[in-house]
Amino acid sequence: MKFNSICARELREKQEIRPHVLPIYSTSSFSFDSIDQALDIFLGKEKGHVYGRYGNPTIEAVADKIAALETHGLDMEAKALMTSSGMSAISTLFTATLKSEDKVLTQGNVYGGTTELLMTVLAPFGIETIQTNLQDLDMVETLVAKDPTIKMLYFETPSNPAMACVDIEALANIAKKYGRFSAIDNTFCTPYIQQPFKYGVDFIVHSTTKFLNGHGNAITGVIVGRDCEYMEEKVGHVLKLMGTNCNPFDAWLTWNGMKTLSIRMDKQSSNAMQVAQMLEAHTEVGRVNYNGLPSHPDHEIAKKQMRQFGAMLSFELKGCIQTGVDFMRKIRFCTLAPTLGDVDTLVQHPALMSHEAREVRESNGITDGLIRMSVGIEDITDILADLEQALDCKTNKNMPIMQHHKAMVSA
Ligand SMILES: *Cc1c(COP(=O)(O)O)cnc(C)c1O
Numbered sequence: 001m002k003f004n005s006i007c008a009r010e011l012r013e014k015q016e017i018r019p020h021v022l023p024i025y026s027t028s029s030f031s032f033d034s035i036d037q038a039l040d041i042f043l044g045k046e047k048g049h050v051y052g053r054y055g056n057p058t059i060e061a062v063a064d065k066i067a068a069l070e071t072h073g074l075d076m077e078a079k080a081l082m083t084s085s086g087m088s089a090i091s092t093l094f095t096a097t098l099k100s101e102d103k104v105l106t107q108g109n110v111y112g113g114t115t116e117l118l119m120t121v122l123a124p125f126g127i128e129t130i131q132t133n134l135q136d137l138d139m140v141e142t143l144v145a146k147d148p149t150i151k152m153l154y155f156e157t158p159s160n161p162a163m164a165c166v167d168i169e170a171l172a173n174i175a176k177k178y179g180r181f182s183a184i185d186n187t188f189c190t191p192y193i194q195q196p197f198k199y200g201v202d203f204i205v206h207s208t209t210k211f212l213n214g215h216g217n218a219i220t221g222v223i224v225g226r227d228c229e230y231m232e233e234k235v236g237h238v239l240k241l242m243g244t245n246c247n248p249f250d251a252w253l254t255w256n257g258m259k260t261l262s263i264r265m266d267k268q269s270s271n272a273m274q275v276a277q278m279l280e281a282h283t284e285v286g287r288v289n290y291n292g293l294p295s296h297p298d299h300e301i302a303k304k305q306m307r308q309f310g311a312m313l314s315f316e317l318k319g320c321i322q323t324g325v326d327f328m329r330k331i332r333f334c335t336l337a338p339t340l341g342d343v344d345t346l347v348q349h350p351a352l353m354s355h356e357a358r359e360v361r362e363s364n365g366i367t368d369g370l371i372r373m374s375v376g377i378e379d380i381t382d383i384l385a386d387l388e389q390a391l392d393c394k395t396n397k398n399m400p401i402m403q404h405h406k407a408m409v410s411a
Contacts, residue, residue: 003072003192006065007261022061024252028052054240058248062255063222066212069191069261070224074198079231080224081239082246082254086187086207087113089221089244091121093205094152096238097181100126102151105143107134107166109159111185111207134166135298137174144178156185157194158302161314161350161372162365163289165298168305172200187211187341192265194306202226210341211311213257214264218250264343264377268311271345271383272375278384279315284391286316286369311376312340314350317369320393324349324371330395333386340374345383348372 001009010022030049032038041048049055059082067080083089094117098104104118108131118129134140134155144150153175157165168184175182183203184196190211196204204224206212213220223239225231239245269292276290288295291302292309302309321327327349328336334345350366375383389395 003069004262006068006072007192008259022058022252022255024248025056025058026248027056052248053243053245056245056248056251058255059246059251062220062246062251062258065255065258066191066206066208066222067224070186070195070197070204072191072195074195076197076226077228078197078224078226079228080222081231081236082208082251083221083223083239083244084246084250085219086111086185086205086209086221087117088242089205089207089223090114090185091117092235092239092242092244093183093203093223094118094122094127095242096235097183097203098122098127098151101128101149103128103130103147103149104152104154105130105132105134105140105150106154107131107156107159107164109162109164110154110156111160111187114154114156114185134171135164137167137170140171141174144174144180150180152181152183154183154185156188157305158188158291158298158310158312160188160312161289161370163291163296163298163302163312163314165291165301165305167301168194168196168201169199172196172202175202176200188312189306189310190261190265192262193269193308193310197224197226199305208254210339211265212261212341213254214260214341214343215253215257216337216339216342217257218253220246220250220254265308265310267377268375269308271377271380272311272313272373273309274380275373275375275383275387276313278387279313282391284317284319284321284393286318288315289313311374312372313375314370314372316367317371317391321391323368324351325368327371327390330390331386332389333382334373340372342374343377345376345378346374348374 040046063080172182182201208220280288290313334347
């Protein structure tokens, strides 16, 4: 089956009762015909379900579909496990693969929650984090070669909010050469745009809350691993005991959202390109960070590993609208919400809404005039018109602020 067909189809085995779409198995446990069958299922001699935290048919259908998409067209299999959120995918992966005195080599600009997890939750358990510039491959190899306790290379590309890219293949090769794990957060791209397994990574995580779901109505995550046995025995074991499992209803919402993945991503990428071009030509806008623009410093790496350039971009204000807050006050059509990947265009102000610590913020180029956008599927003329009026020096920036906008800006 081709990629789009995997997204759209139900892909389930024939059953006695034949619902057209995947049912929600809203049950905490599963019953047995006999004690002998129960024993066989417990011992793994017969396939079956036991208890909802260990496995559930709705959740497994979603996981299997994501594994099929991440390995599509590649000569390999992978095993996916759904989790309760993107953060629980990341925390489950770290706790399953790392132990005290191991180190993670990563970059300063991964998702803020990931950095905080490493620094404040895992560090006290003796798991150390080294942040470096993962674009400097010689430096990465030097660090890995001299320190055998670096157990994992963990990265994100493109990364928030400057859309900086790292070379997946080069990093995965360094990890492989020295027998370490490599893991990537593929949330911004989805397997439709970027397939990290093609370049040799060991693990892929997603906040499926974002583009894979696409409709902003559920919090879910996934871990996909190329070593199916390790995923089942080790990662699955930790997931089960940490209780970081997904719930069937949110899994089902993700299942529904994924059916339109490719059409959404095509439309969002083409809208984002038009937004980026308009912004780049605008006199009130400074730097525009979009991987699809030849002016982006990582355009070439992006072209190598991304099929298209996605929905995410950020830009710097300059001129009459000095700060992100002033700009956000004037936004009328786009939605002010601290998430990404939904079908509506989302505008966010990283300095206020996601990167609170000033020193971290400034070292990653997050100024007060930086705006991040997740471009949606609306008519491009509506998106562009809103940006034009918000950037227009003549329109009054002191007009009344809508109540929910006010709350968001002060959050
Ligand atoms: C949102 C996000 C996460 C965290 O996911 P949750 O589902 O909110 O837990 C992790 N990584 C990236 C890149 C994200 O955008």
